[in-house]
Amino acid sequence: MSTAVAKPPPGCTLDINDPQIQEAAIRIQASYRGHRSRKELREKGPPKILQPLKDVILLEGSAAKLACRVSAFPDPFIIWSKDGRELKDGPKYRYVFEDPDVVALVVRDGELADLGQYTVSIKNTFGVTSGSACIIVEVPAKIVKGPDNVTVVKGSTVVLKAEISGEPPPDVGWLIDGEDIEEDDRVFYDIRDTTTILTIKNAQRSDAGKYEVFVENNLGMDQSFARMDVL
Incomplete structure (x- = not known):
């Protein structure tokens, strides 16, 4: 006894002999091979900073962002510090990873005390590297008392x-x-x-x-x- 196979709904079939379908499949395969080859070509080793941190200006009451582009495989462990004191990820200081190669620190609610030198330390199993830049705080002149x-x-x-x-x-x-x-x-x-x-x-x-x-x-x-x- 044979069992009838239900036909797929209209528009849900692909003709593998269709030239457009074949061309799309080739593009997908090429893209995957390229992604895989780029991943495989990444060399294991200590982290490198490709684009360094730059000094930024922080206006009182606003936010500022320090960012740099890095190369690291295996993926690194990130620590930010200010004037030698480690900064914890939280409401005031926010660790940001914008894409696999960019690490950033956002400093919120700017005040004069945020002025100083900030350092990012990038570490994996092969070594550590670091970079520094300054946040320059601008505060309108004021008579406090x-x-x-x-x-x-x-x-x-x-x-x-x-x-x-x-x-x-x-x-x-x-x-x-x-x-x-x-x-x-x-x-x-x-x-x-x-x-x-x-x-x-x-x-x-x-x-x-x-x-x-x-x-x-x-x-x-x-x-x-x-x-x-x-x-």
Whole structure:
């Protein structure tokens, strides 16, 4: 007793004698042979960096990516570090593998503390190689805390202090009642990494007024005011 074979649905048959079908099969075979030969031609050995890391600029509050192209067979183990400290893959630092040959690190929520040298270490059973680049952080000039209002006694020494930030480091200036302060041995100011301090020795009643401190870099400017009264 013979069993009837169901016919395939319309459009689901291939004619192997069709020239177009034969041509497609040849292309598929050639592509597979090429993929297999490329894989087989990969030489076992220590990793190599084909395109090195490059310095990148990170704006405050944004993200930046460091990336390099590598050659490694067997597949390597990747470690990223900043200034010699290993970085763990997580919300702040994200290890990224864009394709078999590109490794990258994404740094999120940029802040001034992210400035530094970053290193990728690429290791397999045959050896290790590494490369480094810097993240340059740019932060608009800002007065984090302005000077306080003060009331002083004539003849005393007065110090007005402001906490500042910015990268590149901002230009800093002090004014009284809208006019630039002319520094001398009695009235002068200095600028440090995170502060600026105005010193007034032997305060006189003529020193009373509205003091302004301002900071400015290529990303922005900020200012703050304080009142000084002399009794």
